[in-house]
Amino acid sequence: xxxxKFLTVxxxxxxxxxxxxxxxxxxxxxxxxxxxLHTNDVHSRIEPFPMDGGKLQGLGGVARRSTLIQKIRSEExxxxxxxxxxxxxxxxxxxxxxxxxxxxxxxxxGYDAATLxxxxxxxGIEGFYKQLPNANFPILISxxxxxxxxxxxxxxxxxxxxxxxxxxxxxxxxIDLAGLVEKKNYRETxxxxxxxxxxxxxxxxxxxxxxxxxxxxxxxxxxxxDNKVSxxxxxxxxxxxxxxxxxxxxxxxxxxxxxxxxxxxxxxxxQVGWAGINLGRIDxxxxxxxxxxxxxxxxxxxxx
Amino acid sequence: xxxxxxxxxxxxxxxxxxxxxxxxPHFELVKAKRKQYNVSDQVQADxxxxxxxxxxxxxxxxxxxxxxxxxxxMLSKGKGPESLLSNFFADACxxxxxxxxxxxxxxxxxxxxxLRNSLPKGNITLANxxxxxxxxxxxxxxKLKGTDVQDLLQFIAQSGGQPVAGIxxxxxxxxxxxxxxNGQAFDASKTYSVLTSDYIAGGGDDTFxxxxxxxxxxxxxxxxxxxxxxxKTQTAEGxxxxxxxxxxxxxxx
Numbered sequence: 001x002x003x004x005k006f007l008t009v010x011x012x013x014x015x016x017x018x019x020x021x022x023x024x025x026x027x028x029x030x031x032x033x034x035x036x037l038h039t040n041d042v043h044s045r046i047e048p049f050p051m052d053g054g055k056l057q058g059l060g061g062v063a064r065r066s067t068l069i070q071k072i073r074s075e076e077x078x079x080x081x082x083x084x085x086x087x088x089x090x091x092x093x094x095x096x097x098x099x100x101x102x103x104x105x106x107x108x109x110g111y112d113a114a115t116l117x118x119x120x121x122x123x124g125i126e127g128f129y130k131q132l133p134n135a136n137f138p139i140l141i142s143x144x145x146x147x148x149x150x151x152x153x154x155x156x157x158x159x160x161x162x163x164x165x166x167x168x169x170x171x172x173x174x175i176d177l178a179g180l181v182e183k184k185n186y187r188e189t190x191x192x193x194x195x196x197x198x199x200x201x202x203x204x205x206x207x208x209x210x211x212x213x214x215x216x217x218x219x220x221x222x223x224x225x226d227n228k229v230s231x232x233x234x235x236x237x238x239x240x241x242x243x244x245x246x247x248x249x250x251x252x253x254x255x256x257x258x259x260x261x262x263x264x265x266x267x268x269x270x271q272v273g274w275a276g277i278n279l280g281r282i283d284x285x286x287x288x289x290x291x292x293x294x295x296x297x298x299x300x301x302x303x304x
Numbered sequence: 305x306x307x308x309x310x311x312x313x314x315x316x317x318x319x320x321x322x323x324x325x326x327x328x329p330h331f332e333l334v335k336a337k338r339k340q341y342n343v344s345d346q347v348q349a350d351x352x353x354x355x356x357x358x359x360x361x362x363x364x365x366x367x368x369x370x371x372x373x374x375x376x377x378m379l380s381k382g383k384g385p386e387s388l389l390s391n392f393f394a395d396a397c398x399x400x401x402x403x404x405x406x407x408x409x410x411x412x413x414x415x416x417x418x419l420r421n422s423l424p425k426g427n428i429t430l431a432n433x434x435x436x437x438x439x440x441x442x443x444x445x446x447k448l449k450g451t452d453v454q455d456l457l458q459f460i461a462q463s464g465g466q467p468v469a470g471i472x473x474x475x476x477x478x479x480x481x482x483x484x485x486n487g488q489a490f491d492a493s494k495t496y497s498v499l500t501s502d503y504i505a506g507g508g509d510d511t512f513x514x515x516x517x518x519x520x521x522x523x524x525x526x527x528x529x530x531x532x533x534x535x536k537t538q539t540a541e542g543x544x545x546x547x548x549x550x551x552x553x554x555x556x557x
Contacts, residue, residue, distance in 0.1 A: 032331060046357050048345075052424035053378055059342070062357070063349035068341050070350065090420060092368045092434040093360065101360050108356055122439065166331055179510050182503060212331040242333065256338055272340055279341040286331035298332075304339040 032166055032286040034213065035076040037069060039083050040247030041117065041274035043090030044102055049275070059277040062105050068279050069109055076283075078163040081110055082170065084247035085117025085219035088128075090275070098123055103134040111137045113159055115172030115217035116144065117247060118180045125149050125187050140172035140217060143197040148188035158201055166212045166286060169205030173198055173218045173234070175248055194220060194229055195237050202240035212286055216241050221248040222271055235259035235267040243268045243282065250274035255302045256282065265296030368431035373535035374544040380422035385465025385475055385553040389419055392547040393436075394469035396534035397527060401443050401499050404523045408445055409485050410470030411499035412460065413527055415509040418501075419467065428535055428545070437528040441501040446517035450492035456513030457483060457490070465553045475555040501527050 048061035073079050083106065088099045099120075106114070116139060120128050129150045132139075142157035158171035173194045177186045198216055205211040216234070223232040231246040239262045252273035261267040272278035283304060341347075379389040397413040414437075421435040448456070457473065457480035460466045465475065473483045483490035495518060502522075505514050538545060 031334070047361070048343075054380075054422055054424070059344055061343060061349065063351070063353040064343045064345075064347040066350035066353045067348050068343065089438050090435065091438070092364055092431050095434055095438060096364050096367070097360060101357055105353060105356060108353060179507055182506055182508070210330065213333070268336070270338075277343055279343060281339045281341065283337040284333055285335040285337075287334045289330040289332045299335040301335070301337045302339070304337045 030288055032164055033076070033078065034163055034166055034168065034284045034286070035072060035079045036215070036243070036245075036280075036282045036284070037072060037079060037081045038245045038270070038272065038280040038282075039065070039276055039278075040219075040245065040271055041086040041250050042083070042102070042276045043086055043119065043274060044088060044094040044099070045091060045275040046093050046101060046105065047091075049277075056275065056277060060275050062109070062276065065276055065279055066105075066109050072281070073110075078166070080112050080161060080163065080168060080170075080215075082215070082217055082245055083111060083114035084217045084245045084271070085115045085172075085174070086119045086247055086274075087114060087117070089119040089122045094122075098127055099131045100134055103131045107134060107136040112161060113138050113140050113170050113172075113217065115139065115219055115247075116141050116155070116174050117219045118175055118177055121177065121181045121185045121189075124185045125151055125189065127185075129154060140170060141174050142171045142201045143192040143194050144174050145190035145192060146188075148190075151189075158205060160205070160209060160211060167210060168213045168215065169202075169209060169211035170215045170217060171198070171201040171205065173216055173220060175219050175221065194218075195234060198234055198241065199238050202238060206240040213242050213284060214240055216244045217247075218244050219247045222246050222251040222253070222269065223249070231269045231271070232257075232259065235261055235269055237262060238267065239263045239265075241267045242284075243270070245280070246271040252278070256280075258300065263296065266298070266300075364431075368429060368434065370430050371427045372430055372433070372532060373428045373539040375423055375425055375428055376544050376546045378422060378425040379545070379547055381416060381419060384549075385555045386468075386549055386551075387416075388547045388549065389422060389436075390416060390465075390467035391469070391549065391552065392423070392545060393419055393531065394467040395547070397443065397530045398469040398499060400530035400533050401445070401523055401525065404525065405445055405497070405521070407497050408470070408499045409496045410468060412456065412466050412468050412504065412511075413443065413499060413501055413530075414441075414504065415463070415466055415511065417509055418503070423545075430532070433528060433531050433535070437531055439503065439527070441503045441527045443523045443525045443527055443530060444500055444502055444505050445521045445523060446498045446500060446505060446514060447519035448496050448498050448514070448517055450490075450494050450496065452513050452516060453485075453490070453496050453498065454492055454513070456498070456511070459512050460553070465555065468552060472552045475553065477556075 049056040051057045139155045141155045161168045176191045205214045221230050223230045231244045251271040256268050256270035259267050272280040381387045398411045461475045461480040462478045473480045
């Protein structure tokens with residue numbers, strides 16, 4: 001109990017206590033566990049940062065990340081490995097090989113899905129398309145209309161993963177490319193309202209397709225000083241999203257942030273810096289639905 | 305009367321259906337446990353991954369690890385309106401571009417956000433320059449009306465300073481004052497030749513003021529190549545990179 005933190009969202013701080021005995025949730029029947037691992041904005045950082053006196057020297061590296069992932073996979077039955085975009089750009093590996101190595105290594109590590117970041121368009125939409133044969137995982141994006149581009153058959157709006165009896169719906173949301181990417185690079189990609197699309201996707205996944213958990217891979221960015229749409233705005237203005245795995249702003253969050261969504265339920269935002277210097281992990285525990293309990297609140301503990 | 309009766313019957317038939325829907329094998333969240341792993345040298349490297357990237361690494365290093373120059377101090381971004389890195393970047397672009405077009409007045413070749421890595425103290429490799437400027441952007445010279453330059457100055461001031469050369473200014477309350485271009489006081493009725501990149505000229509990074517040039521000229525020089533050429537020229541002249549904070553942008557707040 002000592003290091004445990006209980007959630008405080010809105011005015012419902014004690015909502016966790018609604019279940020008979022929150023300290024013994026496992027007493028109530030079958031419990032299922034799912035482990036989510038995630039990265040964002042890896043930016044072609046294949047090797048650790050060089051020891052050149054820079055702030056991040058010696059940190060990161062795909063080979064180390066792979067060891068961590070393998071260890072967790074050997075300990076946990078149900079694991080999903082996800083990335084929130086900007087796989088490309090940042091080291092000469094990208095300049096020389098166009099992102100082939102980044103995608104190959106993600107396939108080798110067993111990524112389950114990724115979304116598109118703005119820098120993934122840096123060699124043009126053709127440049128990303130060219131690397132798709134190296135990907136054994138889907139690219140999820142629900143608010144870019146790519147129908148008039150070479151990628152019209154290359155992405156999915158969402159994917160449902162079935163993990164040990166659980167259904168997990170994952171969808172992707174991208175940032176407005178105008179002003180960030182040259183038009184000649186994103187071509188006829190049409191950006192659609194992320195809030196509206198996210199609400200449509202999440203409702204479909206949770207209500208129509210009966211997913212037990214809905215995850216949004218977002219490249220909108222954590223938060224902005226002005227009203228620009230961000231993960232914080234997205235979390236507050238949507239329903240049915242349990243977790244937003246964010247990117248773009250390279251935000252290193254000390255702990256994930258729990259936002260009260262339109263239904264007053266928890267939408268968690270997490271982002272783990274950039275360049276693969278961190279790997280995020282969230283373990284979710286589920287029980288058979290108890291009709292008496294519909295608060296959408298659950299116990300949160302920032303330790304594993 | 306008949307209508308009411310029908311509605312009641314419908315409702316009865318719907319009851320088992322509603323029960324069926326709510327009894328779907330749903331699970332609900334009861335708990336989340338969370339943690340972040342630091343990917344540091346405390347974690348053993350996976351040799352299978354190294355095996356995949358080693359051939360790529362060797363080929364890349366053969367090309368990229370060539371030392372092209374030396375820096376007297378580490379060039380990085382700071383919190384102020386100018387930094388060693390931004391001054392180096394803008395100076396190098398301006399000097400190299402002026403070899404092609406001597407009439408350029410000043411430059412904002414990138415935003416601060418476009419400078420993607422620091423340059424280390426000591427040896428500078430080609431890889432270092434690629435990491436600083438990974439993008440394939442081209443340098444452009446725009447002929448701008450003074451009023452458009454004023455918009456650009458406003459962008460520079462309200463964003464707290466950007467990489468510039470050939471211009472000095474003070475930021476007062478998010479406005480540019482005491483602007484001197486090429487040593488001369490800024491005159492909004494004149495036109496100016498402004499060096500920038502195709503990305504910034506297209507409104508990249510939400511810049512403004514550059515979108516309506518009177519003329520637009522490409523120099524056939526990539527931003528990164530300008531940096532590489534500048535460093536190589538310094539080296540050929542027996543000089544290292546010595547950048548200073550010269551107060552080209554100051555901030556009163």
